[in-house]
Amino acid sequence: MYSIIKDGGVCSPRGFLASGIKAGIKASGNADMALLKSERAARCFAVFTTNKVKAAPVLYDKDVLEHAHFASAVIVNSGNANACTGSQGYADSEKMALLTEEGLNLTPKSVLVCSTGVIGHLMPMDKVEAGIPKLIEKLSSDNSIDFAKAILTTDLAMKSLAVEIKTEKGNVRIGGACKGSGMIHPNMATMLAFITTDVGLPIDFFAEFRANIDDSFNAITVDGDTSTNDTCILLANGMSDIQYADMSLSEQGEFRAALTMLMQELAKSIVRDGEGATKLIEIRVENAESHKDALKMARFIGTSNLAKCAMFGEDPNWGRILSSAGSSGVNMVADHTDLYFGDVQVLSSGRPVACNKEALHAVVRQREYKVTLVLNIGHASASAFTCDLSYDYVKINAEYTT
Amino acid sequence: MYSIIKDGGVCSPRGFLASGIKAGIKASGNADMALLKSERAARCFAVFTTNKVKAAPVLYDKDVLEHAHFASAVIVNSGNANACTGSQGYADSEKMALLTEEGLNLTPKSVLVCSTGVIGHLMPMDKVEAGIPKLIEKLSSDNSIDFAKAILTTDLAMKSLAVEIKTEKGNVRIGGACKGSGMIHPNMATMLAFITTDVGLPIDFFAEFRANIDDSFNAITVDGDTSTNDTCILLANGMSDIQYADMSLSEQGEFRAALTMLMQELAKSIVRDGEGATKLIEIRVENAESHKDALKMARFIGTSNLAKCAMFGEDPNWGRILSSAGSSGVNMVADHTDLYFGDVQVLSSGRPVACNKEALHAVVRQREYKVTLVLNIGHASASAFTCDLSYDYVKINAEYTT
Numbered sequence: 001m002y003s004i005i006k007d008g009g010v011c012s013p014r015g016f017l018a019s020g021i022k023a024g025i026k027a028s029g030n031a032d033m034a035l036l037k038s039e040r041a042a043r044c045f046a047v048f049t050t051n052k053v054k055a056a057p058v059l060y061d062k063d064v065l066e067h068a069h070f071a072s073a074v075i076v077n078s079g080n081a082n083a084c085t086g087s088q089g090y091a092d093s094e095k096m097a098l099l100t101e102e103g104l105n106l107t108p109k110s111v112l113v114c115s116t117g118v119i120g121h122l123m124p125m126d127k128v129e130a131g132i133p134k135l136i137e138k139l140s141s142d143n144s145i146d147f148a149k150a151i152l153t154t155d156l157a158m159k160s161l162a163v164e165i166k167t168e169k170g171n172v173r174i175g176g177a178c179k180g181s182g183m184i185h186p187n188m189a190t191m192l193a194f195i196t197t198d199v200g201l202p203i204d205f206f207a208e209f210r211a212n213i214d215d216s217f218n219a220i221t222v223d224g225d226t227s228t229n230d231t232c233i234l235l236a237n238g239m240s241d242i243q244y245a246d247m248s249l250s251e252q253g254e255f256r257a258a259l260t261m262l263m264q265e266l267a268k269s270i271v272r273d274g275e276g277a278t279k280l281i282e283i284r285v286e287n288a289e290s291h292k293d294a295l296k297m298a299r300f301i302g303t304s305n306l307a308k309c310a311m312f313g314e315d316p317n318w319g320r321i322l323s324s325a326g327s328s329g330v331n332m333v334a335d336h337t338d339l340y341f342g343d344v345q346v347l348s349s350g351r352p353v354a355c356n357k358e359a360l361h362a363v364v365r366q367r368e369y370k371v372t373l374v375l376n377i378g379h380a381s382a383s384a385f386t387c388d389l390s391y392d393y394v395k396i397n398a399e400y401t402t
Numbered sequence: 403m404y405s406i407i408k409d410g411g412v413c414s415p416r417g418f419l420a421s422g423i424k425a426g427i428k429a430s431g432n433a434d435m436a437l438l439k440s441e442r443a444a445r446c447f448a449v450f451t452t453n454k455v456k457a458a459p460v461l462y463d464k465d466v467l468e469h470a471h472f473a474s475a476v477i478v479n480s481g482n483a484n485a486c487t488g489s490q491g492y493a494d495s496e497k498m499a500l501l502t503e504e505g506l507n508l509t510p511k512s513v514l515v516c517s518t519g520v521i522g523h524l525m526p527m528d529k530v531e532a533g534i535p536k537l538i539e540k541l542s543s544d545n546s547i548d549f550a551k552a553i554l555t556t557d558l559a560m561k562s563l564a565v566e567i568k569t570e571k572g573n574v575r576i577g578g579a580c581k582g583s584g585m586i587h588p589n590m591a592t593m594l595a596f597i598t599t600d601v602g603l604p605i606d607f608f609a610e611f612r613a614n615i616d617d618s619f620n621a622i623t624v625d626g627d628t629s630t631n632d633t634c635i636l637l638a639n640g641m642s643d644i645q646y647a648d649m650s651l652s653e654q655g656e657f658r659a660a661l662t663m664l665m666q667e668l669a670k671s672i673v674r675d676g677e678g679a680t681k682l683i684e685i686r687v688e689n690a691e692s693h694k695d696a697l698k699m700a701r702f703i704g705t706s707n708l709a710k711c712a713m714f715g716e717d718p719n720w721g722r723i724l725s726s727a728g729s730s731g732v733n734m735v736a737d738h739t740d741l742y743f744g745d746v747q748v749l750s751s752g753r754p755v756a757c758n759k760e761a762l763h764a765v766v767r768q769r770e771y772k773v774t775l776v777l778n779i780g781h782a783s784a785s786a787f788t789c790d791l792s793y794d795y796v797k798i799n800a801e802y803t804t
Binding site: 310313331 | 487714715724729733735791797800
């Protein structure tokens with residue numbers, strides 16, 4: 001059993017402090033630096049962009065985590081991605097970490113760095129250096145929302161969430177914040193996510209975290225591209241004095257379910273915020289041969305422009321869904337396949353079926369609905385979350401000039 | 403040396419006859435049935451959609467060609483794809499072949515079938531059966547254009563081309579016609595291409611044909627989806643009395659170059675005709691580790707909505723190109739990469755370079771231009787051809803209602 005913590009976020013679990021300030025990196029004057037700190041060095045899991053073009057902070061964090069699986073803090077800036085900035089960019093990331101470590105009296109290599117914003121520009125280090133002491137000064141366990149706001153770029157909405165799970169030994173908490181939407185400005189599309197928990201996690205929990213990322217942040221698609229800076233960090237500081245390994249099997253299951261829910265809800269909030277998006281659609285693929293297959297097909301359909309335009313047009317276009325499924329490279333047999341919009345079945349064994357057109361159109365007129373493709377060739381299922389492709393997507397992306 | 407044949411097409415090579423008629427399949431009343439016939443049984447190579455959902459005519463043709471590599475004719479209809487039509491659909495394709503074979507006094511299994519149009523509807527066989535004798539009656543070597551027009555669906559322009567190659571033993575010819583644009587109506591996006599030549603081709607020329615398809619019809623991307631009906635057929639009837647195997651090596655090279663050019667030009671004409679397209683852009687990837695890598699990256703960039711929106715907005719957005727390249731899964735090193743719009747260099751070794759902004763904007767304002775990404779890690783190169791993503795793409799695809 002878990003419950004949502006009202007106005008919760010990264011500081012909801014015990015022992016986490018945060019802050020967010022306006023350092024002057026963004027021309028808009030909005031908040032653009034943030035700091036997250038654990039009172040105790042925390043077990044750290046991180047997953048980074050698979051893009052071959054990696055920004056300096058991603059390269060720096062990977063180097064740090066190669067030798068340790070702990071971190072005490074994360075320093076974040078928005079407004080400048082520190083990407084395509086060469087060796088100077090790497091030195092700047094390193095300096096951001098070093099100044100934070102010095103200011104917080106931490107050991108070397110205990111602070112990670114995340115950046116998001118325009119690419120190809122060197123970091124305005126004078127502003128960054130002036131910002132770090134202010135962030136440290138403002139650290140507080142009440143600043144979940146300040147943190148969540150300061151990491152945003154072109155996002156329309158702040159994305160913060162926390163949950164509490166009851167266990168026999170006491171309550172434990174998971175908090176999170178993220179940012180990301182489609183690339184409104186060139187390469188401001190970075191997805192950053194920060195998850196905190198006061199449970200103590202064993203090193204082999206990484207596999208669980210990795211699987212959760214596939215079903216959450218990797219299952220969403222606004223436009224199918226990855227950025228130079230995508231990062232998801234989980235910090236587990238054990239300050240509830242409850243270790244995952246000491247929980248009962250059912251409590252472990254509840255903790256995992258809560259973590260999955262939190263990561264999926266944060267991920268869905270990114271899709272809702274997709275450029276020009278008017279709808280959030282879950283593409284569910286059921287009874288595939290493997291979970292990997294189901295996820296691959298769901299993501300492929302979720303990235304199809306033809307399917308996404310039809311969603312925008314509120315057209316229950318089964319042909320585009322089926323054709324896109326067939327293009328995905330995943331095994332399927334057309335004659336075995338069923339398709340549903342919401343609860344309304346439109347295809348049975350690959351052939352159109354007579355259905356209630358009124359009910360069907362009512363489904364696709366909703367702001368959020370589910371499309372379910374049942375392959376009937378296996379027992380694995382997965383979902384992807386996508387938004388529609390609207391005039392505004394093109395407008396936003398075409399009208400920006402470098 | 404090859405030269406373009408004015409108003410040429412599938413009938414330009416010796417011994418090919420064609421026709422096109424209005425059979426009443428399309429509600430618009432436009433031409434919707436076509437026939438292509440060789441006076442002599444021709445060596446036949448064919449490549450079909452990789453979509454797991456294959457239309458009846460594709461399944462039928464694959465069955466026919468499993469046992470023979472010759473064909474004497476192809477019967478084509480537009481307006482109905484005969485897809486998602488089950489066993490009745492297959493029987494209808496078979497009947498179209500059979501009636502054509504009977505009408506032309508051909509042996510069984512010597513006629514191929516292609517269909518394109520709406521999916522999920524049974525073929526109107528009464529109209530098709532009435533159309534076949536009319537097509538046979540009208541067969542003529544002057545009908546390249548009639549054929550090219552009758553295979554169209556939502557295409558704005560007819561796509562027909564022929565070339566003549568001089569050899570020591572005489573001239574040989576290659577002709578072609580194709581159809582296809584993005585999916586305006588649901589699943590009318592099928593790409594059909596017909597190539598004819600009067601050269602005699604050996605069976606192992608298939609590998610050459612397959613490679614040409616990768617660099618032409620598989621190198622174009624309007625929206626990245628494959629359809630249920632995509633088909634490309636090459637018929638070589640040898641009626642020039644010149645065998646490919648008897649040509650000199652340089653003549654063989656010229657023949658291959660002419661075939662590549664013809665297939666690429668036909669493919670590019672499909673992109674020019676892409677839904678709402680205002681620009682045709684060649685994405686060139688040079689000095690990659692392999693041709694496969696270069697083509698994969700070029701296609702990936704050509705399918706990026708972010709890159710395509712920037713092209714529509716006439717924005718020389720190097721960040722989107724570089725980030726998309728990095729997302730493609732192909733090996734690259736950001737610090738080795740150079741990028742050009744037309745002849746204007748914007749990135750050198752992964753870093754932005756000062757360039758003439760006037761010249762740069764002049765490039766992206768053109769209707770057709772080239773973006774060149776030089777990876778500097780190998781010696782292989784390839785191109786993909788794409789169009790921009792415009793308001794009209796969304797409009798066309800969203801406003802259609804099933």
